Amino acid sequence: MCTAIKYDNCFGRNLDLWCRYDTSVVITRVGEISNKYPIMGMATVINDYPLYFEGMNDRGLAMAGLNFPGNAVYYPLDKSKKNLAPYELIPYIIGNFVSIDEAAEELKGVNVLNRPFSENTPLSPLHWMISDKNGSIVLESTEDGLKIYTNPHNVLTNNPPFDIQSFNLNNYKRLSSRSAAGDYSLGMGALGLPGDLSSMSRFVRAAFYTKNSPAGLGANQLFHLLYSVAMPKGSVMTPEGREEYTQYTCCCDLENNKYYYTEYDNLNVKCIKFNDR
Amino acid sequence: MCTAIKYDNCFGRNLDLWCRYDTSVVITRVGEISNKYPIMGMATVINDYPLYFEGMNDRGLAMAGLNFPGNAVYYPLDKSKKNLAPYELIPYIIGNFVSIDEAAEELKGVNVLNRPFSENTPLSPLHWMISDKNGSIVLESTEDGLKIYTNPHNVLTNNPPFDIQSFNLNNYKRLSSRSAAGDYSLGMGALGLPGDLSSMSRFVRAAFYTKNSPAGLGANQLFHLLYSVAMPKGSVMTPEGREEYTQYTCCCDLENNKYYYTEYDNLNVKCIKFNDR
Amino acid sequence: MCTAIKYDNCFGRNLDLWCRYDTSVVITRVGEISNKYPIMGMATVINDYPLYFEGMNDRGLAMAGLNFPGNAVYYPLDKSKKNLAPYELIPYIIGNFVSIDEAAEELKGVNVLNRPFSENTPLSPLHWMISDKNGSIVLESTEDGLKIYTNPHNVLTNNPPFDIQSFNLNNYKRLSSRSAAGDYSLGMGALGLPGDLSSMSRFVRAAFYTKNSPAGLGANQLFHLLYSVAMPKGSVMTPEGREEYTQYTCCCDLENNKYYYTEYDNLNVKCIKFNDR
Amino acid sequence: MCTAIKYDNCFGRNLDLWCRYDTSVVITRVGEISNKYPIMGMATVINDYPLYFEGMNDRGLAMAGLNFPGNAVYYPLDKSKKNLAPYELIPYIIGNFVSIDEAAEELKGVNVLNRPFSENTPLSPLHWMISDKNGSIVLESTEDGLKIYTNPHNVLTNNPPFDIQSFNLNNYKRLSSRSAAGDYSLGMGALGLPGDLSSMSRFVRAAFYTKNSPAGLGANQLFHLLYSVAMPKGSVMTPEGREEYTQYTCCCDLENNKYYYTEYDNLNVKCIKFNDR
Secondary structure (H helix, E strand, O other): OEEEEEEOOEEEEEEEEOOOOOOEEEEEOOOOOOOOOOEEEEEEEEOOEEEEOEEEEOOOOEEEEEEOOOOOOOEOOOOOOEEEOHHHHHHHHHHHOOOHHHHHHHHOOEEEEOOOOEOOEOOOOEEEEEEEOOEEEEEEEEOOEEEEEEOOOOEEOOOOOHHHHHHHHHHHOOOOOEOOOOOOOOOHHHOOOEOOOOHHHHHHHHHHHHHOOOOOOHHHHHHHHHHOOOOOOOOEEOOOOOEEEEEEEEEEEOOOOEEEEEEOOEEEEEEEEHHHO | OEEEEEEOOEEEEEEEEOOOOOOEEEEEOOOOOOOOOOEEEEEEEEOOEEEEOEEEEOOOOEEEEEEOOOOOOOEOOOOOOEEEOHHHHHHHHHHHOOOHHHHHHHHOOEEEEOOOOEOOEOOOOEEEEEEEOOEEEEEEEEOOEEEEEEOOOOEEOOOOOHHHHHHHHHHHOOOOOEOOOOOOOOOHHHOOOEOOOOHHHHHHHHHHHHHOOOOOOHHHHHHHHHHOOOOOOOOEEOOOOOEEEEEEEEEEEOOOOEEEEEEOOEEEEEEEEOOOO | OEEEEEEOOEEEEEEEEOOOOOOEEEEEOOOOOOOOOOEEEEEEEEOOEEEEOEEEEOOOOEEEEEEOOOOOOOEOOOOOOEEEOHHHHHHHHHHHOOOHHHHHHHHOOEEEEOOOOEOOEOOOOEEEEEEEOOEEEEEEEEOOEEEEEEOOOOEEOOOOOHHHHHHHHHHHOOOOOEOOOOOOOOOHHHOOOEOOOOHHHHHHHHHHHHHOOOOOOHHHHHHHHHHOOOOOOOOEEOOOOOEEEEEEEEEEEOOOOEEEEEEOOEEEEEEEEOOOO | OEEEEEEOOEEEEEEEEOOOOOOEEEEEOOOOOOOOOOEEEEEEEEOOEEEEOEEEEOOOOEEEEEEOOOOOOOEOOOOOOEEEOHHHHHHHHHHHOOOHHHHHHHHOOEEEEOOOOEOOEOOOOEEEEEEEOOEEEEEEEEOOEEEEEEOOOOEEOOOOOHHHHHHHHHHHOOOOOEOOOOOOOOOHHHOOOEOOOOHHHHHHHHHHHHHOOOOOOHHHHHHHHHHOOOOOOOOEEOOOOOEEEEEEEEEEEOOOOEEEEEEOOEEEEEEEEOOOO
16 A cells, blocks of 8 residues: 655655565666667566566656555557556556657556566556656556546555546535634644544645645655655554554655655665666 | 644644744753753743743653633733743743643643733633643643643643533544454444544544553654644635635654754644754 | 423423333322422333333423433432432422523532332433523533533534533534525535434434524424434444334424324324323 | 335435326336336336436345436447447346345446437436345446445445545544443434434445444334435535425335335335335
């Protein structure tokens, strides 16, 4: 489970998982995997191939994959389309395009292929948020086929599909960050906002906080937004009793081409630039 | 508005305000203000006197003042009691006592005096949480007189008074961090947890996350807990349109005598020790 | 568990119980139990004494007892007060007074006596709502002594005490019966209203519906209000698996001196007048 | 806005509207409108044609139309299908079929025609619930075409479409009618149930109460269920300030071929049989 937010000139995400992956910030130079633009993001590298959880290029386009269990459906080879396995989507899109408009146009011809990375690396059920400085889109491959949504909320979490998540915001449109005279506490204008860490509740909360954020505060503000929907250890347990928590929080500064991140056990903010490695 | 949490061997708080004070980490040496134990905490210093927002001593006792508007009532001089103005309470208690039991015993004889610090520094309406490694108590001076509560939740926010906040937790005792098989998302065991930033909702959320935290994770975990109830800029506005936000988050490590803090605009964790200044 | 509502010129209640009593509408003539005014209401008669669940007199004063477990505290004989056992309160007050002002004045001198009706009829833990056409008061005898509250909400349910129930309404004061353009449904102005049948939720819902009721619709409207917080069979079960449900709903027309009621298994509205029996 | 519930051998509905229609219980004899089975239900009769809000036949099949604004889409003539205008659907289905299975089979070949009843009677945006003693189905004609859903909840309200309403029940599956020892009130097992009168909240509440109803209580229980989601006057206002309320509540006893109903201003239960008129 995860949360992605695009705010201001920044795109970021929490990676919420109960299992650990061996991850690091990986930079893929131009041409390494047929990419026109360099890519930077958190990845697990297997057989020299970077499996990106999310990434940015140096032209201001970023993309993240988020868990979508039970709803993601991938398809057999379709020769009339560009076939891309789920793990190829991030490097292909941010490796070759510079805006959400370009990406959306390209994705119309894509078939998300049901081909695992390897025998030992099964397919992850995912959907994706893609953002540039001006906005966001969402990509879902479900039993109804491929869906490309404009995402005016600039937020993505997990289940249910994006259209139901968006409809659900109707139930919260009366909420306000503004208090009224006579309230016993500030903040009462948002009474009714859900506070648990399920994917629908994180979507509502992230959308509310993002919508109410003043413009221009950059990466620092995005960390605060992401921390509002992060999972402290112990707060979310699987039915089997495993602990899901926010393993890292990152922020792609799409204006200045910097990748910031913090880890659960080290809250100091690290910053990586394209020419750092 | 603020949140204080005691977790594990640590005591911390968010300072949520819409106005800025000139604050810094202040260490008061033994004897400077008739104190037996040195004091460290965030304070505004006026006329050489440290007005502590919260503080710890080197024996493992910590105390924080939190906003309590409309409910705090202070009293005229009562010669049968030890009279202490609100701003004197923190340095007196943590300057002279080493446990919540000692503090509770002493507070029974205290009258909270309605004497402002100066003409230009009016009385703040406050209540207090006091914690050692083993537990917490709450001090409230209201129209019903002085109340000293044992605080098994180890959480304090603002209005309403502590007894109503505690009763309100009954409405959330069914919530669980554990998900069930068949859920469309992890985290659904806590559906119903309030997500807004009013004082009652922060109390419920902080109590839930704290109760579910695994033991032994120390200051790092406490920062995660406090970030769960922190206020991003824009999320809370006064009726007049001023922005309330979490100006700093701190954590007193009562085992190792360290004071950690982060500021809104600088999320790197700073650490101060008693002999640092 | 029960709900009482005063609306317009009418006072009514749901009797919600999991055990059955042998009840009927009982009229107590003037003087039968030292009463100046005749009394009519639902009662269980034991040894010729009417144990009223609620009642009205012919001057427009009505009173109901509602379950208050864990909070009701009754006291030993206090010779400086008028001592009345819980079961004597209704016939005494509506048998001798004509307005909530008169009743409130008298109640200041009352001690609620811890004397059961008989060996086989233990004390019920109760609190009371008393209404005339102009308003309502609440009477609670707790460990803090006797409390008489003005009740501007004209609603009473059960736990917690009335002051906490009243404070809790602050959390719902933004709710409105009015929809906004663009809503996908009418009624969305009240999103956040609690829908379960616990005593706090019934209090909020009954207060909201009563406040929004147009004036002048009389007994018929009060039945609709009470049905909104009634318990269908199966909806509320005790921890032991017993079924609590709304055994009867009644409405005292304080203008026309009529007592209307319906029973769970017979929803036709019966009407009794003072000279009927 | 309306609510339909199938419980036990009974099918009923609340008619919630802010405008008044001239309605009465109408019986259509066999053959009057090419129907094999007689029909009984509440209708407005225009030019001798019965515009049924809902109806039952004498073989145990019942059907109701409920408001579905913004989502209902009707289509032009499609010669490959059986074309039926919205107002023809109820008399056609319950006039010619005896079970939900038969109805579902027939409906697969139906096109819902965008032909108004008359110039002065524009098309109402509707969807339908059809029930026999054994279960329920839902019919929706939307921009995605005709959808026929099995309805295991036996409840229908209004927006959003049935699939989203059904998904939403996931968020309430932890709720229980059972209380726990230590609760301050019975009913707390259902804390979190929404209490407003919007269509999503009524769906959740009606589904919860229906699921928890003991079997075998018949029409009386169904009235209690419907009253739990009925609209008292004043509780729901349109953006223009018009009062929506429950104009009538009816119950079709599919076992005994009786039609029961109550009206807002007359809560006595009326009963009509097929040979009554």
